[in-house]
Amino acid sequence: MPDERANESATPLLEVEDLAVEFDTPAGPLRAVRGVSFEVGECETLAIVGESGSGKSVTAQTLMGLVPLSARIAGGRVAIEGRDVVGLSDREWQALRGERISMIFQDPLSALNPSLTVGYQIAEMFRRHRGAGRAEARRRAAELMAQVGIPDAERRLDDHPHRFSGGMRQRVMIAMALALDPRLLIADEPTTALDVTVQAQILRLLRQRQRAERLGMILISHDLGVVARAADRVAVMYAGRIVETGTVAEVYERPAHPYTLGLMRAVPDPRDIGAPLEAIEGRPPDLAARPAGCAFHPRCPFARDVCRTDDPAPRELGLRRASACHFAEEVIAHGRG
Amino acid sequence: MAEAEPLLELSDLVTSYRLRPGIGRPGGEVRAVAGVSLTVHAGETVGLVGESGCGKSTIARTIVGLVRPSGGKVLFDGRDLGTLPAKELRRLRRDIQLVFQDPYASLNPRMTVAALIKEAWRIHPGLVPRERWDDEVRALLERVGLRAEHAGRYPHQFSGGQRQRISIARALAVRPRLIVCDEAVSALDVSVRAQILNLLQELQRDLGVSYLFISHDLGVVRHLCDRVAVMYLGKIVETGSKEDIYRSPAHPYTQALLSAAPSLDDWRADEDGEHGEIVLTGDVPSPLRPPTGCRFRTRCWRAQDRCRDEEPALVERDTGHPVACHFPGALPPPATTAPEGGRPMKE
Numbered sequence: 001m002p003d004e005r006a007n008e009s010a011t012p013l014l015e016v017e018d019l020a021v022e023f024d025t026p027a028g029p030l031r032a033v034r035g036v037s038f039e040v041g042e043c044e045t046l047a048i049v050g051e052s053g054s055g056k057s058v059t060a061q062t063l064m065g066l067v068p069l070s071a072r073i074a075g076g077r078v079a080i081e082g083r084d085v086v087g088l089s090d091r092e093w094q095a096l097r098g099e100r101i102s103m104i105f106q107d108p109l110s111a112l113n114p115s116l117t118v119g120y121q122i123a124e125m126f127r128r129h130r131g132a133g134r135a136e137a138r139r140r141a142a143e144l145m146a147q148v149g150i151p152d153a154e155r156r157l158d159d160h161p162h163r164f165s166g167g168m169r170q171r172v173m174i175a176m177a178l179a180l181d182p183r184l185l186i187a188d189e190p191t192t193a194l195d196v197t198v199q200a201q202i203l204r205l206l207r208q209r210q211r212a213e214r215l216g217m218i219l220i221s222h223d224l225g226v227v228a229r230a231a232d233r234v235a236v237m238y239a240g241r242i243v244e245t246g247t248v249a250e251v252y253e254r255p256a257h258p259y260t261l262g263l264m265r266a267v268p269d270p271r272d273i274g275a276p277l278e279a280i281e282g283r284p285p286d287l288a289a290r291p292a293g294c295a296f297h298p299r300c301p302f303a304r305d306v307c308r309t310d311d312p313a314p315r316e317l318g319l320r321r322a323s324a325c326h327f328a329e330e331v332i333a334h335g336r337g
Numbered sequence: 338m339a340e341a342e343p344l345l346e347l348s349d350l351v352t353s354y355r356l357r358p359g360i361g362r363p364g365g366e367v368r369a370v371a372g373v374s375l376t377v378h379a380g381e382t383v384g385l386v387g388e389s390g391c392g393k394s395t396i397a398r399t400i401v402g403l404v405r406p407s408g409g410k411v412l413f414d415g416r417d418l419g420t421l422p423a424k425e426l427r428r429l430r431r432d433i434q435l436v437f438q439d440p441y442a443s444l445n446p447r448m449t450v451a452a453l454i455k456e457a458w459r460i461h462p463g464l465v466p467r468e469r470w471d472d473e474v475r476a477l478l479e480r481v482g483l484r485a486e487h488a489g490r491y492p493h494q495f496s497g498g499q500r501q502r503i504s505i506a507r508a509l510a511v512r513p514r515l516i517v518c519d520e521a522v523s524a525l526d527v528s529v530r531a532q533i534l535n536l537l538q539e540l541q542r543d544l545g546v547s548y549l550f551i552s553h554d555l556g557v558v559r560h561l562c563d564r565v566a567v568m569y570l571g572k573i574v575e576t577g578s579k580e581d582i583y584r585s586p587a588h589p590y591t592q593a594l595l596s597a598a599p600s601l602d603d604w605r606a607d608e609d610g611e612h613g614e615i616v617l618t619g620d621v622p623s624p625l626r627p628p629t630g631c632r633f634r635t636r637c638w639r640a641q642d643r644c645r646d647e648e649p650a651l652v653e654r655d656t657g658h659p660v661a662c663h664f665p666g667a668l669p670p671p672a673t674t675a676p677e678g679g680r681p682m683k684e
């Protein structure tokens with residue numbers, strides 16, 4: 001996707017700097033997110049990609065001011081439209097959530113009230129946040145449902161969530177997330193539970209709404225294909241840290257971190273039928289037993305002695321392009337092969 | 338390979354579930370599998386793809402005898418599993434093993450890995466002499482890439498990928514000739530998934546085992562399979578070699594499925610960020626009341642009157658491989674259907 005749109009506005013919609021999040025566990029503090037930095041601009045989609053447990057959802061929850069009870073922000077800065085939000089009160093967060101920044105999840109059912117009609121739940125947002133009257137709120141709810149492609153919107157207002165298919169429920173979630181015209185949308189695995197043809201519908205809908213509203217978007221996914229299709233830029237997470245960032249084209253064509261390279265080679269190549277996959281040996285580390293030095297070193301084919309002792313900080317390789325590897329240049333030169 | 342007698346043959350298989358009437362819902366019969374014919378030859382991997390609810394797992398369950406078919410036949414080695422005497426049936430069941438998506442649900446949490454594997458030999462005595470059990474457990478664990486010294490551990494002490502290896506070791510313990518993998522790698526992370534796929538291929542090379550590989554992931558199926566069958570709402574709509582299906586799909590549903598599947602190369606979009614993918618409108622209809630005629634017609638951009646009245650048979654047309662469509666073809670679809678989906682194009 002063209003990248004020029006990325007830097008249009010001076011202040012990014014979202015800035016994250018050196019974020020760290022820790023859980024209190026019986027065995028002591030567990031650092032689930034460390035040294036995470038990124039920006040999201042207007043009309044831009046940043047994908048966060050990584051394997052299970054790498055810290056994607058914890059990062060997303062933190063951006064929404066929804067750190068889990070047993071967790072706390074252990075360092076760093078988060079700014080939404082230039083305003084620092086770490087440490088805001090619940091009240092202050094309530095004025096931001098939905099209004100400036102919204103989120104959708106893998107499982108929309110968990111976010112919808114099963115005993116209220118969908119129309120009521122959407123209309124309620126207009127009534128509570130916009131002071132709309134009953135009829136006005138209902139009219140706007142119907143409008144919004146039509147906008148996200150729910151057929152027969154008017155009639156379906158009175159249905160309960162369980163009467164909707166998975167894809168239609170995700171459309172309802174998107175409608176609710178966008179009801180108050182936020183500037184930022186976080187989508188945490190929004191299509192993971194959906195079939196591939198429905199996934200294509202939802203990705204297309206998200207793109208359309210994003211263009212129309214000039215939204216900044218964070219798309220969290222473990223699916224490299226979905227990221228390739230839907231994102232402008234990508235941040236690859238491993239063991240709580242962003243190990244590589246860049247435009248999707250840069251990162252997919254010339255990975256600058258061995259983990260990214262490994263992921264690319266572990267996915268069946270669309271251009272090539274039958275070449276053996278190159279699996280990454282081993283598995284992601286247990287955060288409680290994070291390896292010393294570079295967390296990826298036990299699985300890394302590029303590892304040298306220094307990797308076992310020195311944890312590489314993210315290094316700028318170009319404009320908004322970085323890698324947290326001591327040997328990034330070597331990895332780029334190596335190529336996807 | 339194609340000349341030989343098939344190892345597994347499904348012939349016009351029908352499997353139904355009876356639904357009791359509930360609140361706001363009439364009772365009835367779901368024909369989850371509505372007349373499926375499919376073969377798997379020795380040493381071959383056949384992929385079965387389709388969206389959730391189309392009947393893939395029901396086929397798997399019918400093959401291994403967890404549910405009874407209400408019509409048609411399951412033949413293994415030319416013998417009809419429906420009419421075989423109990424003793425012979427038990428012997429044959431050993432030859433067909435099932436590996437599920439969620440290995441945790443299928444592994445008894447109170448049994449050690451060694452006990453889980455040995456259980457299979459208790460059910461099928463005479464296969465491995467008891468004094469060889471410990472050695473054989475060690476060999477199997479090594480075979481699937483686990484440490485032999487972990488034989489005394491319990492399932493919860495392993496990761497998802499390792500648990501999947503345990504399921505595979507247990508399936509292998511009875512030396513099956515066919516393994517039905519039902520979404521066996523779907524819950525795994527990319528890096529671990531590749532390890533398991535490589536393992537499956539290696540086992541086939543070394544042991545000659547056949548796979549019926551059920552998955553909704555088209556990339557994985559293309560990687561692993563020799564032949565592919567595409568299912569929609571209880572029926573196979575197209576089948577052929579991997580090349581037939583991926584290079585010249587002729588059924589509109591196959592075409593939509595392939596074009597909707599994201600791939601690593603998708604960042605090469607056109608200037609508007611579009612991928613020219615076919616975005617189907619609407620959802621899969623309920624299998625309780627499938628559409629008349631062609632089951633796909635409510636979402637098909639090529640549907641015509643004939644599709645409502647006449648069900649297309651799965652036969653070889655001028656496509657070179659079997660397709661269940663009155664109007665098959667490689668025709669590029671119209672620019673794409675209306676994006677704001679939901680409304681069937683034809684009623």
Ligand SMILES: Nc1ncnc2c1ncn2[C@@H]1O[C@H](COP(=O)(O)OP(=O)(O)OP(=O)(O)O)[C@@H](O)[C@H]1O
Pocket residue numbers: 023025030032050051052053054055056057058059068070222287
């Ligand atoms: N409540 C909690 N208490 C302790 N540790 C937690 C808690 N929630 C999450 N974690 C840990 O934080 C890390 C990151 O979790 P997170 O949910 O962000 O992963 P993720 O990248 O979203 O994974 P997935 O792809 O599975 O959704 C994991 O190691 C997880 O075990």
Ligand SMILES: Nc1ncnc2c1ncn2[C@@H]1O[C@H](COP(=O)(O)OP(=O)(O)O)[C@@H](O)[C@H]1O
Pocket residue numbers: 354355356367369387388389390391392393394395396624
């Ligand atoms: N135990 C059951 N009782 C009633 N209906 C079932 C049962 N299992 C599956 N079905 C129905 O049968 C159809 C096919 O299901 P399944 O074989 O599990 O599909 P797939 O594996 O392709 O997702 C679906 O409509 C499903 O709801």
Ligand code: SF4
Pocket residue numbers: 257258259294295296297298300301302303304307312324325326327328
């Ligand atoms: S720093 Fe070393 S171990 Fe870490 S990714 Fe780079 S080469 Fe591999």
Ligand code: SF4
Pocket residue numbers: 588589590631632633634635637638639640641644649661662663664665
């Ligand atoms: S038979 Fe008709 S409705 Fe069915 S797939 Fe072919 S063209 Fe479409």
Ligand SMILES: [Mg+2]
Pocket residue numbers: 056057058
């Ligand atoms: Mg998550």
Ligand SMILES: [Mg+2]
Pocket residue numbers: 390393394395519520
């Ligand atoms: Mg299934």
